[in-house]
Amino acid sequence: MRHQRKVREGAAMVSRVIPVDPFDLVIFGGTGDLARRKILPGLYRRFVAGQMPEGARVIGAARSDLDDRGYREMVGEALDEFLPKSARDTKAMKAFLERLSYIAVDATGVDGWRDLGKAMREDVVQAFYFSVGPSLFGAIAERLHKYKVARPEARIVVEKPFGRDLKSAKELNATLAAHFDEHQIYRIDHYLGKETVQNLMAVRFGNTLFEPLWNAKYVDHVQITVAEEVGVGGRGAYYDTSGAMRDMVQNHMMQLLCLTAMEPPTRFEADAVRDEKLKVIRALDPVERSNIVRGQYGAANGHASYADDVDNPDSRTESFIAMRVDISNWRWKGTPFYLRTGKRLKARMSEIVVHFKETPHSIFDEDAGRHANVLAIRLQPDEGMDLRVTIKEPGPGGMRLVDVPLDMTFADALGPEAAEVPDAYERLIMDVIRGNQTLFMRGDEVEAAWAWTDPIIQGWTDRAERPLPYDPGGAGPADALMLLHRDGRRWREIAV
Ligand code: NAD
Numbered sequence: 001m002r003h004q005r006k007v008r009e010g011a012a013m014v015s016r017v018i019p020v021d022p023f024d025l026v027i028f029g030g031t032g033d034l035a036r037r038k039i040l041p042g043l044y045r046r047f048v049a050g051q052m053p054e055g056a057r058v059i060g061a062a063r064s065d066l067d068d069r070g071y072r073e074m075v076g077e078a079l080d081e082f083l084p085k086s087a088r089d090t091k092a093m094k095a096f097l098e099r100l101s102y103i104a105v106d107a108t109g110v111d112g113w114r115d116l117g118k119a120m121r122e123d124v125v126q127a128f129y130f131s132v133g134p135s136l137f138g139a140i141a142e143r144l145h146k147y148k149v150a151r152p153e154a155r156i157v158v159e160k161p162f163g164r165d166l167k168s169a170k171e172l173n174a175t176l177a178a179h180f181d182e183h184q185i186y187r188i189d190h191y192l193g194k195e196t197v198q199n200l201m202a203v204r205f206g207n208t209l210f211e212p213l214w215n216a217k218y219v220d221h222v223q224i225t226v227a228e229e230v231g232v233g234g235r236g237a238y239y240d241t242s243g244a245m246r247d248m249v250q251n252h253m254m255q256l257l258c259l260t261a262m263e264p265p266t267r268f269e270a271d272a273v274r275d276e277k278l279k280v281i282r283a284l285d286p287v288e289r290s291n292i293v294r295g296q297y298g299a300a301n302g303h304a305s306y307a308d309d310v311d312n313p314d315s316r317t318e319s320f321i322a323m324r325v326d327i328s329n330w331r332w333k334g335t336p337f338y339l340r341t342g343k344r345l346k347a348r349m350s351e352i353v354v355h356f357k358e359t360p361h362s363i364f365d366e367d368a369g370r371h372a373n374v375l376a377i378r379l380q381p382d383e384g385m386d387l388r389v390t391i392k393e394p395g396p397g398g399m400r401l402v403d404v405p406l407d408m409t410f411a412d413a414l415g416p417e418a419a420e421v422p423d424a425y426e427r428l429i430m431d432v433i434r435g436n437q438t439l440f441m442r443g444d445e446v447e448a449a450w451a452w453t454d455p456i457i458q459g460w461t462d463r464a465e466r467p468l469p470y471d472p473g474g475a476g477p478a479d480a481l482m483l484l485h486r487d488g489r490r491w492r493e494i495a496v
Pocket of ligand 1: 035
């Protein structure tokens with residue numbers, strides 16, 4: 001009981017909300033899918049949590065010809081559509097919508113910019129969310145200064161995709177750098193805003209238990225899986241020019257790998273953390289062809305094939321990729337990281353799994369079997385952690401060993417408050433207002449990630465390689481299983 005109470009006191013701290021300073025947040029693309037699905041529902045939740053002070057205002061800026069009333073109506077409908085019923089409160093929604101206004105702006109023209117300039121206040125934090133395609137970043141950044149909309153210390157937030165190769169990423173960085181300093185640029189990777197991802201750092205650097213074992217001497221290998229049940233859906237045209245490598249590996253999975261593999265930063269601060277992540281990316285070995293499996297889903301169970309979904313019968317784009325990645329540094333030499341991501345797989349599941357080595361010598365006889373500890377960090381569903389430890393199977397009849405979970409699902413350990421994990425966007429937007437860049441990607445990190453990714457993509461493009469077909473509802477092509485079998489290992493099952 002005492003233990004339970006203590007943990008719950010901890011839970012109260014988890015849900016404590018620190019209000020941010022008053023702000024003007026302008027959302028370019030404020031009528032678009034991302035704004036309606038993620039940004040505005042996220043802001044509403046922060047409003048309900050009491051984190052948006054009186055002086056906090058949100059200005060939608062997009063092409064549509066709307067007034068404040070029309071915009072509030074549109075956002076009200078988006079909240080109805082994208083928030084669960086339990087999160088919707090008529091009174092709170094009304095009060096939140098009153099914080100919103102709208103200015104029609106042409107990103108590449110002159111319309112709306114002077115009005116936007118007039119609407120900005122002097123004495124509050126200024127943030128501009130570029131929720132538009134990257135081709136508009138330059139035009140918007142330029143006009144923010146030309147029309148004196150942005151003050152010198154304003155912050156800008158940009159979305160993925162941040163380039164499609166090293167060259168385009170460098171161009172984008174240069175475009176933004178022409179108008180804003182690096183400390184003003186917030187490149188969002190929403191995976192970094194996930195509670196469990198931050199918990200990975202808390203577990204590694206807040207305990208003495210794990211860090212001494214977190215290296216090639218004790219870790220056999222690491223698996224990172226981001227599996228989706230859905231296909232490409234309405235994003236087919238975009239996805240077919242991108243594929244799993246550009247869409248998932250270069251950004252989200254690379255970030256997860258970096259946080260798992262990095263050295264302890266000196267402080268939990270933006271540049272200290274990002275310096276360590278960058279060192280990991282730079283230590284990645286080039287990946288040989290034999291260490292990559294690409295797949296593309298076929299048709300089955302009433303679902304269309306990938307080629308039909310993207311309306312391109314000859315598509316050579318991968319909807320699945322599995323690869324073995326080796327890190328050439330003292331900590332990880334000899335311990336592979338296996339990455340796997342794909343669409344139309346058995347379940348929606350994301351996890352980082354650290355497989356520790358078996359004990360150097362077993363004192364038990366062969367019947368006891370072979371056992372090793374496993375730490376699984378789940379990003380979805382049910383954010384939490386699960387550590388498998390080996391114990392004696394209860395009962396008489398000799399020493400039989402069994403692996404049991406020490407389950408740390410947040411909701412079980414910390415009480416129901418903790419089950420309501422804030423969406424990644426909520427946390428990240430508030431970090432922008434606070435001026436905390438720790439969970440955002442720095443320009444050199446993005447470029448280093450592309451520098452590693454480019455030759456891999458170039459390899460299969462030069463060979464005009466076709467991805468292997470796989471059946472929907474499984475774990476991808478059989479060759480992906482072989483990638484681990486070959487090394488005497490196996491993937492964790494994709495399951496919820
Ligand atoms: P969208 O097409 O739904 O919306 C685009 C928005 O930009 C609209 O509000 C439109 O009015 C505005 N716009 C377009 N041209 C304009 C112009 N010339 N002047 C002013 N406004 C203009 O796109 P989206 O899905 O919201 O995506 C926005 C960005 O976020 C894209 O770069 C996308 O890749 C990225 N992104 C989207 C998602 C998502 O879930 N939708 C997820 C991650 C990243």
